[in-house]
Amino acid sequence: MGRNHDHEPLFVTKEGKVRVAYMVYAATIAVGICLIWWYRIVQFPRDGEEGRSWAWIGMFMAELWFGFYWIITQSVRWNVLYSFPFKDRLSQRYEKELPGVDVFVCTADPQIEPPIMVINTVLSVMSYDYPTEKLSVYLSDDAGSDLTFYALMEASHFSKHWIPFCKKFNVEPRSPAAYFSSISDDSHGDDDNHSLSKDHAAVKKLYEEMESRIQAATRHGRISEEIKMKHKGFSQWDSYSSRHDHDTILQILIDGKDPLAIDIEGCALPTLVYLAREKRPQHPHKFKAGAMNSLIRVSSKISNGPVILNVDCDMYSNNPQSVRDALCFFMDEEKGHEIAFVQYPQNFGNVTTNEIYGGSLRVIRDVEFHGLDGYGGPLYIGTGCFHRRESLLGREFSKENKIVLKSENVTKREENVQEFEEKLNSLANCSYEKDTQWGKEMGLKYGCSVEDVITGLSIQCKGWKSVYFNSGRTGFLGVATTTLPQTLVQHKRWSEGDFQIFLSKYSPAWYANGRISFGLQLGYCCYCLWAPNCLATLFYSIVPSLYLFHGIPLFPQCTSLWFAPFVYVMFAKYTYSLAEFLSSGGTIRGWWNDQRIWLYKRTSSYLFAFVDTLLNLLGFSESAFVISVKVSDQDVSERYEKEMMEFGDSSSMFTILATLAFLNLFSLIGTILKKVVATDGAIDAMLLQILLCGILVLINWPMYQGIFFRKDNGKMPGSLTVKSLVFALSVCTCFTFLY
Ligand SMILES: O=c1ccn([C@@H]2O[C@H](COP(=O)(O)OP(=O)(O)O[C@H]3O[C@H](CO)[C@@H](O)[C@H](O)[C@H]3O)[C@@H](O)[C@H]2O)c(=O)[nH]1
Numbered sequence: 001m002g003r004n005h006d007h008e009p010l011f012v013t014k015e016g017k018v019r020v021a022y023m024v025y026a027a028t029i030a031v032g033i034c035l036i037w038w039y040r041i042v043q044f045p046r047d048g049e050e051g052r053s054w055a056w057i058g059m060f061m062a063e064l065w066f067g068f069y070w071i072i073t074q075s076v077r078w079n080v081l082y083s084f085p086f087k088d089r090l091s092q093r094y095e096k097e098l099p100g101v102d103v104f105v106c107t108a109d110p111q112i113e114p115p116i117m118v119i120n121t122v123l124s125v126m127s128y129d130y131p132t133e134k135l136s137v138y139l140s141d142d143a144g145s146d147l148t149f150y151a152l153m154e155a156s157h158f159s160k161h162w163i164p165f166c167k168k169f170n171v172e173p174r175s176p177a178a179y180f181s182s183i184s185d186d187s188h189g190d191d192d193n194h195s196l197s198k199d200h201a202a203v204k205k206l207y208e209e210m211e212s213r214i215q216a217a218t219r220h221g222r223i224s225e226e227i228k229m230k231h232k233g234f235s236q237w238d239s240y241s242s243r244h245d246h247d248t249i250l251q252i253l254i255d256g257k258d259p260l261a262i263d264i265e266g267c268a269l270p271t272l273v274y275l276a277r278e279k280r281p282q283h284p285h286k287f288k289a290g291a292m293n294s295l296i297r298v299s300s301k302i303s304n305g306p307v308i309l310n311v312d313c314d315m316y317s318n319n320p321q322s323v324r325d326a327l328c329f330f331m332d333e334e335k336g337h338e339i340a341f342v343q344y345p346q347n348f349g350n351v352t353t354n355e356i357y358g359g360s361l362r363v364i365r366d367v368e369f370h371g372l373d374g375y376g377g378p379l380y381i382g383t384g385c386f387h388r389r390e391s392l393l394g395r396e397f398s399k400e401n402k403i404v405l406k407s408e409n410v411t412k413r414e415e416n417v418q419e420f421e422e423k424l425n426s427l428a429n430c431s432y433e434k435d436t437q438w439g440k441e442m443g444l445k446y447g448c449s450v451e452d453v454i455t456g457l458s459i460q461c462k463g464w465k466s467v468y469f470n471s472g473r474t475g476f477l478g479v480a481t482t483t484l485p486q487t488l489v490q491h492k493r494w495s496e497g498d499f500q501i502f503l504s505k506y507s508p509a510w511y512a513n514g515r516i517s518f519g520l521q522l523g524y525c526c527y528c529l530w531a532p533n534c535l536a537t538l539f540y541s542i543v544p545s546l547y548l549f550h551g552i553p554l555f556p557q558c559t560s561l562w563f564a565p566f567v568y569v570m571f572a573k574y575t576y577s578l579a580e581f582l583s584s585g586g587t588i589r590g591w592w593n594d595q596r597i598w599l600y601k602r603t604s605s606y607l608f609a610f611v612d613t614l615l616n617l618l619g620f621s622e623s624a625f626v627i628s629v630k631v632s633d634q635d636v637s638e639r640y641e642k643e644m645m646e647f648g649d650s651s652s653m654f655t656i657l658a659t660l661a662f663l664n665l666f667s668l669i670g671t672i673l674k675k676v677v678a679t680d681g682a683i684d685a686m687l688l689q690i691l692l693c694g695i696l697v698l699i700n701w702p703m704y705q706g707i708f709f710r711k712d713n714g715k716m717p718g719s720l721t722v723k724s725l726v727f728a729l730s731v732c733t734c735f736t737f738l739y
């Protein structure tokens with residue numbers, strides 16, 4: 001108290017300009033949508049053709065859905081908000097009282113999440129520009145891999161050189177791999193920088209030696225006896241039988257309370273902890289949510305930082321100031337006490353210019369999440385998120401009981417580190433959570449494949465707000481998927497989890513009613529209703545094309561006035577979407593690719609997610625967490641760099657995509673061969689159907705290439721081509737018999 005506040009806030013928010021033009025545009029689309037609906041009602045075919053009537057009803061349902069979904073997506077565009085923190089004010093006022101920050105890094109598989117990548121992320125967060133005695137880093141290893149442990153041990157030694165180097169020269173970014181690959185060796189060649197270039201060379205050498213040791217161990221798939229002898233920590237693996245069956249392994253590699261834990265310049269090091277929670281085959285481990293909850297408990301006894309940062313192991317910190325930026329929101333005297341979490345956008349270091357798999361999630365990042373911020377704050381999306389420990393633990397927001405973040409007095413420990421570790425082990429045991437509120441009212445929620453979103457929603461339903469911080473130097477950089485199957489699988493997990501939320505107790509549609517703002521409810525629905533989009537999209541990409549082939553119109557003639565709303569809505573919607581994509585920094589080809597990915601996701605990932613969610617609900621299946629692969633073979637990455645679509649995997653999702661691609665191709669070719677369009681007035685009556693089918697064929701171009709022309713390993717597998725061909729032909733034939 002008694003501080004000179006000047007009443008200057010630690011952060012400000014700016015609303016997007018009220019865009020009258022946008023509102024007019026949206027209103028015209030809304031009118032267009034209503035006209036389309038009206039058309040379907042008044043023009044209902046009365047010519048007694050039953051097939052056409054059913055198709056008509058289907059089209060109407062699909063258009064009802066599209067219209068309804070479009071309305072929902074408006075919620076994230078009306079009220080965009082941008083937030084800007086003031087770090088200088090933070091350090092002026094609170095430098096001495098900054099709170100402890102615990103960073104949780106999660107990893108789960110040393111094969112697809114290589115230990116060297118994991119420790120680069122760890123090193124990047126250990127070297128935050130933040131008082132080291134207040135910073136603690138925890139690595140949760142769900143594979144319980146001694147390779148990862150070994151890499152972390154190496155990192156703990158290397159950090160003694162790396163952290164002082166970063167701080168001395170204000171290096172950015174602070175992931176050594178990213179830093180060394182961004183800087184050429186002779187860029188420090190001039191005399192002024194003599195000290196930098198010398199240190200740079202020395203640290204680089206240390207890093208490369210460490211890297212080759214870790215890579216060698218990873219290649220062998222095991223740790224040599226010689227290394228094992230050197231560190232007693234490996235003895236904890238003596239009772240280890242497999243990654244699904246082992247005791248808790250907890251090791252404090254750097255103990256911040258130990259006066260001897262210092263770097264080469266004599267400064268304190270941040271605490272560094274390795275945790276592999278107990279795993280037993282008969283005991284469901286609840287994936288990342290389970291890992292996070294163990295970390296919350298274990299960390300509460302070691303450092304108990306009131307702020308928790310969660311990052312995935314592939315998302316290194318790209319900005320050493322991020323902790324300070326985030327604290328500006330939490331520590332603001334006026335509004336800070338309401339904020340439960342600060343979410344950074346997910347950015348990826350490996351997205352190519354035209355993002356063939358739509359990997360940058362550009363529009364979500366630069367438009368929609370700002371829109372959510374305008375209604376109370378964004379979703380928690382798993383990585384790059386700073387939490388208040390209290391709200392993560394399940395505490396309700398209360399105006400009266402403001403929780404002020406401040407540094408705590410460190411209590412001295414009686415026992416030595418080993419005894420202490422043993423005491424904490426039980427916190428990460430399988431049985432610990434039995435008959436407790438963990439996974440329900442406490443910590444991250446279980447039973448949903450997007451544990452992050454459902455947890456964030458329940459926090460917001462308890463009265464808390466969140467903040468989306470997306471400005472200045474990018475906070476975190478991760479690894480985006482690099483093949484089509486991976487992308488589809490990831491989106492299946494996301495859309496399935498989101499749809500589970502929609503149907504769960506915490507549904508944004510009913511539970512959240514009155515607990516969060518209406519705008520935010522709609523905002524959540526945009527994502528929670530991804531999966532059901534599959535039905536309307538499938539219908540729209542199959543039925544009109546089949547009917548086209550038989551010369552049966554399902555849209556108004558182009559000489560009719562009803563033609564106008566259809567053309568207007570499509571044209572206006574897609575022009576706007578292109579403009580939005582370009583203004584978020586994308587390219588035209590990138591937008592086109594993004595449309596393709598939307599189509600693919602909607603017709604495969606979302607369909608599987610939709611079906612699985614329903615089966616799940618009926619108790620037929622359990623959803624699992626399929627971890628995204630973060631490494632790829634040389635030739636796969638080469639094709640990725642060249643933006644060639646990677647199939648090369650026979651999944652059932654592909655069968656659907658290829659079948660659809662064939663169906664539309666046949667319809668289009670058949671239509672031309674049968675000279676359907678040559679008859680009088682046919683073009684007039686069928687123009688929209690021809691256009692729709694033509695666009696579907698155009699957008700599927702990379703698929704045809706993969707089926708017919710490519711020879712490389714990434715092409716569509718032959719067996720799959722045959723299967724889809726048979727399916728497509730059968731559908732066409734069955735349909736012909738019906739008519
Ligand atoms: O049993 C598990 C499975 C996964 N993870 C970790 O969870 C993180 C995310 O997994 P990833 O396969 O990379 O999934 P993504 O789809 O890239 O992740 C996004 O979506 C997930 C929810 O579906 C969130 O958990 C993530 O934070 C969010 O970045 C990784 O660090 C994994 O190591 C675990 O710790 N234990």
Ligand SMILES: [Mn+2]
Nearest residue numbers: 312314478628
């Ligand atoms: Mn990931």
